Amino acid sequence: MNPFEMVIGIVLIVTVGSIIRAKLGVRRDRHGNEHFANNGASAAEARRLQEEVRTLKDRIQVLERVITDNHSSSSLDREIERLRDERK
Structure with missing residues (x-):
């Protein structure tokens, strides 16, 4: 695996994780603390x-x-x- 593919893979994993967290309603405040929106x-x-x-x-x-x-x-x-x- 070359470095370009590794960077694309990391970006893809972070993006998918962010989408899943948004669907579950997990939010972060400005201090980085996580909490549920509902x-x-x-x-x-x-x-x-x-x-x-x-x-x-x-x-x-x-x-x-x-x-x-x-x-x-x-x-x-x-x-x-x-x-x-x-x-x-």
Whole structure:
């Protein structure tokens, strides 16, 4: 094996190893310490964001219903006040 083939082999091994580590979620911080990217804090953040998206979808449904309904302005006022009370 000549030196050129050895360099290509080393680069290939390091590249494949880096790809595998990325797929497994292993990350390095700036000090070289390794840790998994999907820890408990990120899972809690994901749950919080899912709940926020669910809340926003509900609000969009209400807005669509309010806009498309043909009710009088008084019933619209009552609906808006009811929604404000639910948020508190």
